[in-house]
Amino acid sequence: MSLKLFAAPMSSALPVVQAIAELGLDCETVMFDLSSGEQKSPAYLAINPHGVVPTLVVDGTPLFEALAIMQWLGERHGVERGLWPAPGTPQHLVALSWSTWAYVSYGALVSVLNYAQAPHGKDHLHHPPLAAEVLSQLHAALDRLDARLAQSPWLLGEAFSLADLIVASVVTYSAYCGVNTEGRAHLERWLQAFQSRESFRTAWGGGEGK
Ligand SMILES: N[C@@H](CCC(=O)N[C@@H](CS)C(=O)NCC(=O)O)C(=O)O
The missing domain is CATH 1.20.1050.10 (Glutathione S-transferase Yfyf (Class Pi); Chain A, domain 2)
Incomplete structure (x- = not known):
């Protein structure tokens, strides 16, 4: 599975960066400088039309909203690591x-x-x-x-x-x-x-x- 995270310092992306570290996942991270406006580039807007971070691209499909990303990380990678409860419990x-x-x-x-x-x-x-x-x-x-x-x-x-x-x-x-x-x-x-x-x-x- 390939994971690519778009993040920025001191932003809503920090908890996602932390969750990925807790899970020990291999993830390419692109750090934006939000003051430069690169989150509004056409290339990034094609990934996240809201032009904000974080976005986690999972095998080519973008997942945005920090909460959704972390709940997905829990479901997909947390259960086997004891960091998220199994669905159904x-x-x-x-x-x-x-x-x-x-x-x-x-x-x-x-x-x-x-x-x-x-x-x-x-x-x-x-x-x-x-x-x-x-x-x-x-x-x-x-x-x-x-x-x-x-x-x-x-x-x-x-x-x-x-x-x-x-x-x-x-x-x-x-x-x-x-x-x-x-x-x-x-x-x-x-x-x-x-x-x-x-x-x-x-x-x-x-x-x-x-
Ligand atoms: N509800 C969104 C908030 C995302 C958000 O507003 N991110 C801010 C940083 S904290 C951002 O990228 N701002 C850049 C901009 O508005 O141009 C989430 O939790 O993912």
Whole structure:
């Protein structure tokens, strides 16, 4: 199987780079400089019409959206390595639930927070009451994640899995965006264990954690 990843430093591609490292897969990686706009070249738009990274090209077929890529990596390569639960098991449902929750539900709130906190050059979007509301919803979400992590060291039980990588990546990113993740014992322990992994330090560049 041939794998080619289009990625960029400090981007949504980092968790995918980390997942590939955890799985120990052979993968050609093309690093774009997003500021140069090469992600909008006709050649790349033919692979990913949205002109963003990451895209993983699997035997010539492009797969885009970081969450889809990592769930596919889990299904196709993680099960045999003990990093993703086998389809048909209850743990597989848990992995799909929490990983999708992180990107779709929690991640959507982080996007709104970024707009409400006025992204660079978009001061007209600055909206403090909306930012406060979204922050309070994000903190409530983190409380629920903390409660889940009170049940076991990792999301699926005793062992680290790509479900942890996916969820912890979004939580780590949210901390960069100003969501205070501290003060929750189980969440903090889990986040620290995640950020101490060699794959995190390598992929995210020096282990800049929360
Ligand atoms: N939801 C997408 C987000 C992809 C995305 O927005 N990537 C950004 C980097 S974080 C990008 O490539 N931006 C370049 C651009 O918009 O030109 C995913 O998770 O794959």
